[in-house]
Amino acid sequence: MPVVSIQPSGKTIDAAEGTRLLDILLNSGETIAHKCDGQAQCGSCHIYVQEGRKSVSKIQRNEHEKLDSIIGVGSKSRLACQVILGNENVSVELLGFSSGF
Numbered sequence: 001m002p003v004v005s006i007q008p009s010g011k012t013i014d015a016a017e018g019t020r021l022l023d024i025l026l027n028s029g030e031t032i033a034h035k036c037d038g039q040a041q042c043g044s045c046h047i048y049v050q051e052g053r054k055s056v057s058k059i060q061r062n063e064h065e066k067l068d069s070i071i072g073v074g075s076k077s078r079l080a081c082q083v084i085l086g087n088e089n090v091s092v093e094l095l096g097f098s099s100g101f
């Protein structure tokens with residue numbers, strides 16, 4: 001069972017493999033925008049996956065295209081609504097701004 005570590009809050013969540021990262025963050029009480037409800041259209045759920053990137057689902061075309069259009073994107077960037085957990089622990093960093101606008 002993977003553990004999701006969340007920065008900057010420092011929370012750690014036991015999560016099930018195959019769970020969507022956005023759902024984990026919302027269920028843990030984190031504040032994260034998700035204006036398109038997980039359609040990879042708004043970019044508001046942009047986060048950095050600091051550790052465990054190889055174990056989560058790969059970036060698909062629609063996510064890639066959206067990330068290309070938003071500010072502050074780096075090699076660790078993902079849209080939380082498009083990330084499905086694998087079997088390894090993951091560390092994510094929530095961004096203090098809505099980069100998708």
Ligand code: FES
Pocket residue numbers: 033034035036037038039040041042043044045046079080081082
């Ligand atoms: S909720 Fe809109 S891109 Fe993730």
